[in-house]
Amino acid sequence: MLLDANQSLHERARQVLPGGHLSPSRKLGQPYAFVRAEGPYLYDANGDRHTDFHCGFGAHVLGHGNQAIRQKVAHVSERLDLIGAGITDLEVETAQALVECIPCAEQVAFCNSGSEATYHALRLARAVTGAKRIIKFQGGYHGWHDYVAMNGQTSRERMDSFDPMSDGILLDAAQYTIILPYNDAEAVERYLKSNPGEVAAIIVEPIAHNMGSVTASTAFLRALRQLTVEHGVILIFDEVITGFRHALGGYQSIVGVTPDLATFGKAASSGYPVGLVAGRRDLLERVGQSGDRGVFMGGTFNGTPSTLAAVLATIEELSREGVYERLFAMGDYLRGQLDGIIQRLGIPAQSAGYGSVWLMYFFEGPYSQYRDLLRNDDALDLAFRKRLIEQRMIFQPLPLKRLYLSTSHTTKILDESLDVIENALKALIR
Structure with missing residues (x-):
């Protein structure tokens, strides 16, 4: 019997990693162990190739x-590694480039992940306003910390109640987070008027990709x-997903609404660990102060040269001509083809997404907030995904x-994947 290298690595992982993985969100339901990645493909320990969405x-x-990312990182690593004192020329150059890209950015503070960025942005908002409460929206995800790790993908039974994402969340911290429905400005206005001076910040995904792809109306x-x-509240756009993926300046540069602060991560560094808080100078200057008015934002690895x-x-x-146009065109093509499959098979479903983000919802009709998504046929959705994996x-x-496209995907890859998708759906609805 041939040794299955994927299975062997998974058995070893179970001995030394909690649950045999780095996070439950990384479980695929299959014993795939990846050893190489290139362009749109992943290669597992058995040598099999997977298309990465x-x-x-x-x-x-x-x-x-x-290659451009690799070469830049290699070139910088020849002269700089972790310094952690003073400043580096690379910090200045990178911050200047970001200020030029992002509409709200007069200054930029670096950290190491999107969760860190939202944590720091909320602390800063509380320091500036003196208020304690924050508003987030049902279905939104803004990281793992206690102030926001609740009411993400909430079940029908837990709607309209506190729904923590983890055991161990400090309720004394979480109680200051108010959950309101997405795309409902009247609910926000009512709360602010009923609680004057008590809200420090509103944090919002301008496209709620953490519930697939629900776009905030302009x-x-x-x-x-x-x-x-x-009402003297700090407006924070969480652009950890939308930033750099849909535009260099984030979705704020597309919709034309400029927040006070914005958080970025993930795509800003093509996979290197980064988080950013960008925003108004008068706010971010508090991070640069010490003493009673200082807002501490430390971290040994903030601004690591390889990441910058x-x-x-x-x-x-991403500044090269036609990059985003091609990404959006591929996304539009894929969604159009998916709708064609849905129509041919007569499935109660619809394609969804924006730009290079795509998925299928297994329900029909309009949607503008998380409650609408409770109509989704989760069992069919899950069976479909497992079959494709x-x-x-x-x-x-x-x-x-959500699923993603990259500039390395091609129409040929999409067409091959669409054939697999159509055959999977046919098998599931027999």
Whole structure:
């Protein structure tokens, strides 16, 4: 009997990693152990090739192993490694490049992940306003920390109640987070008027990709901007997914609404560990102070040279003419073909997504907030995803989760994948 290298690595992992993986969100339901990544493909320990639509949780807009990123990182590593004192020329150059890209950015503070970025942005908002409460929206995900790790993919039974994502969350911290429905400006206005001076920040995904792909209406985002100005509240756009994937300046540069602060991560560095808080100078200058008015934002690995080199190379590559146009065209093509499959098979479903983000919802009709997504046929959604993973298409096997494209994907790859998708759906509805 031939040794299965994937299975062998999984058995070893169970001995030394909690649950045999780094996170339950990485479980595929198949014993795949990846040993190489290149462009749109992953290669497992058995030597089998998989088409990657996960793209490192969306980090790889340029595909795996992009040569421009690798070369820039290698070049910088010849002269710089971790310094942790004073400043480096690379920190200044990267911050300047980001300020030029991002509409809200007058200054930029570096950290190491999107979760860190949202944590720091909320701490800063509380320091500036003196208020304690924050508003987030049902279905949104803003990281693992206690202030926001609740009411993500909530079950029908837990709607309209506190729904923590983890055991061990400190309720004394979580109680200051108010959950409101997405795309409902009237609910936000009512809460702010009923609780004057108590809200420090509103944090929102301008496209709620953590519930697939639900776009905030322009009217909703404009209303948030107006209401936060009127009530002295800090408006934070969580652009950890939308930033760099849909535009260098984030979705704020597309919709034309500028927040006070914005958080970025993932795609800003093509897979190197980074988080950013970008925003108004008068706010971020508090991070640079010490003493009673200082807002501490430390971290040994903040601004690691290899990461900053990757950010600069990512900006350069995504600034090339036609990059985003091609990504959007591929996404539109894929969604159009999916709708054709749905129509041919007569399935109660619809394609969804924006730009290079795509998925299928297994329900019909409009949607604008998380409650609408409770109509999704989660059992069919999950069975569909598991079948595709068996066919070596990689993404999260969880209902409502988004999939990604990169510049390394081609129409040929999409057409091959569409054939697999259509055959999988046919098998499931027999």
